[in-house]
Amino acid sequence: MAEKEEAGKLLNGGLVTGLPGYLIGRMESPDCLNIDPADPRGASTRPGSSQYGVNFAGGSGFRGVGLFPWTRTAGTTYVFAALGTTIYSVDTASWFSVKTGMATDSVMQGAALNNVAVIVASGLAPQVSSAGSTLAALGGTPPSLAKYVTTYMAKLWMAGDPNNASKVNFSKSNDPEDWTTANNAGNVVIDKDDGDLVQGLRGTKRTLYIFKRRNTYALTGDSPLNFRADPLCGWGLVSEYGHATDGQGVFFASDDGIYYAIGLQIARISDPVYQTYKDISDKSTIALEVRGDKLFCFYKASGSENNQAMVLAFKRMMSDGGVRGVWGIYDAQPYQVAKTGRDATLYALLNASTAQIWKLDTGTSGAVSARWETPDLDFGDPSVLKRLMRFFVHMKTDTATTTVTCRWYSDGASVGSDYTLTFGTAGSYEIQQAEGQVGSSIIGRHLKLRMTWTGQKTIYGWRVYADVRSDGAPRR
DSSP, X not given: OEXXXXXXXXXXXXXXXXXXXXXXXXXXXXXXXXXXXXXXXXXXXXXXXXEEEEEEGGGTTOOEEEEEEEEOTTSOEEEEEEETTEEEEEOSSOEEEEEEOOOTTXXXXXXXXXXXXXXXXXXXOOEEESSSSOOEXXXXXXXXXXXXXXXETTEEEEEOOTTSTTEEEEOBTTBTTOOOGGGTOEEEEOOXXXXXXXXXXXXXXXXXXXXXXXXXXXXXXXXXXXXXXXXXXXXXXSSTBOEEEOSSSEEEXXXXXXXXXXXXXXEEOOGGGHHHHHTOSOGGGOEEEEETTEXXXXXXXXXXXXXXXXXXXXXXXXXXXXXXXXXXXXXXXXOSEEEEOTTSOEEEEEESSSEEEEEEEEEOOTTOEEEEEOOOBOTTOTTSOEEEEEEEEEEEOOSSOEEEEEEEEETTEEEEEEEEEEEOSSSSEEEEEEEOOXXXXXXXXXXXXXXXXXXXXXXXXXXXXXXXXXOOSOOO
């Protein structure tokens, strides 16, 4: 027998669900919850959220199908929200009905150009707002119907007319109310013979991405004289809300994963959470949005509505000097649509017993509960039994006493009883130690530790010692 140790010194590797537990790095987790993937210090509870405005009882029973926050040049923010067949303008105190008659299977989106907001939705002519509290029909001979809208090269772009499924129209430069060809407006038709339908638009700094259900195209150029659309890849967009931009490139959700494209370069970025993405029951409900250095992917884990989010910190600088994406899972995220405003606030539309708009990742965690699980620990020899001797947890101290509940697993099954580690408030960090339980020894070929806590806390790392049984060299 020999005493051996395993350690995770800095828990900054995030969630990995595409590999067996024993192959995951010691800084990563096969199962974590409400851990902020952007924090380089360790496993920190995600930031909390706050409600925007008041509940809307009149929206009860209707699905949220659209959201567009618009900040006018004067600095006033209005949020357009679509429930069922009605579009509302929402401020902090009231919900105002500004347009009715959307199709029941509708999608509503918005874009702003030159201090004018344009709203499009299934079954409606494009709408315009210059004040934020009203909508009116968009003038200047735009497409009669549209579902998708974005900006690119100082132009407004629209698509989604069911009678012109492959056509994308663009406005005059810097004027969303002029669609006259003589004034450098026009349209492009994207491979109308491929039998596919445009399902989304997203403009970035140098490229306009045109998503169909089974194919994706990249349009480049800076004027109607040199606009050119090229095939980007032979897979498309799985959800009408499943795309978002960081300004330079675009994230989009496809059948087999989440991709990031910049220019004509593309890569799948969701492989670390391969299993989680694969298990999404209805990928047509996926909604993507970017806030700061995080990508949010709202999705349906169970039930009939979205209820969780995969969150990617897509430009984390790691301790080895490299940059890579780090994933986490947030629960209690029942949002069908989400959108980041010009003020860098991520707004999300929830329809529970009442319609509500929330601002996500805005404050302290409060009562948010977090979880971090170590990989399967084999102490260098997966074939022999190990008996837990003692373990340590290293945590940042807080202004209030913190309780961390520790549960051990042996070969995948819960074993023994919970340990309760209490961390005080003195100093910048604290290390707590616990001995192996004598009454019900924790023994197995693979051991793992699950830690749970509540509130804005950070666990830096862990260290485990075990008695590793070995028969030694065979006798002759």
